[in-house]
Amino acid sequence: MNNIIQLIAxxxxxxxxxxxxxxxEGEGNLDDIVDSVGEMVNDxxxxxxxxxxxxxxxIIKKSPxxxxxxxxxxxxxERTLITKFGELEFERAYYKNINENNYVYILDELLGIEKYERVEGNLKGDILDKSTDVS
Structure with a gap:
């Protein structure tokens, strides 16, 4: 946890x-600052x-x-989702249910990520909102 805080700082x-x-040095202006800070915030x-x-x-892996x-x-x-911040890449474990003999991504279920979802829910909502504004 401290590593991410130090990274951000x-x-x-x-x-x-x-x-x-x-x-x-005369090489930047407010527009450049806004773009630069926006990229940093997304990262x-x-x-x-x-x-x-x-x-x-x-935590899931260690859970008794x-x-x-x-x-x-x-x-x-590996899993990739498009979010408001950009492309989110992460890894998660794939589990086999011992009793029911089926397979599941527990992390995906915990986070509410659908099986073939490629675009994160908040971004989908923003896209829909903007599309109704345009039409």
């Missing part, structure tokens, strides 16, 4: 310093979500409740 500090230098958003997902995946009912079938299965 370092990114913000670096972004502030870089933008100040660019403006003072921080993706990294924060990845850290949360990674921690949840770890899970180990009594599910065995890890595949340890690292």
């Amino acid at each position: 370092g990114k913000v500090k670096g972004e502030i310093e870089e933008n100040i230098i660019r403006v003072l 921080i958003g993706i990294k924060t979500i990845q850290a949360i997902i990674s921690e949840l995946n770890s 409740e899970r180990s009594g009912k599910y065995h890890v079938h595949k340890g690292k299965v």
Whole structure:
């Protein structure tokens, strides 16, 4: 947890310093700052979500409740979703239910991610809202 906080603090500090230098050297303006900060915020958003997902995946793997009912079938299965912050890539475990002989991504169920979902729910909502504004 502290690693992500340190990463964010370092990114913000670096972004502030870089933008100040660019403006003072005549190589930047407000538009450049807005674009630069927007990219930084998106990157921080993706990294924060990845850290949360990674921690949840770890908690699930270590859970005694899970180990009594599910065995890890595949340890690292990649998943990609498009979010408000950009492309989110993460890994999660694929489990086999010992009793029912079926397979499940427990993390996906916990997070409410549908089986073939490619676009995250909030982004879908934003797209729909904007499309109704345009039409």
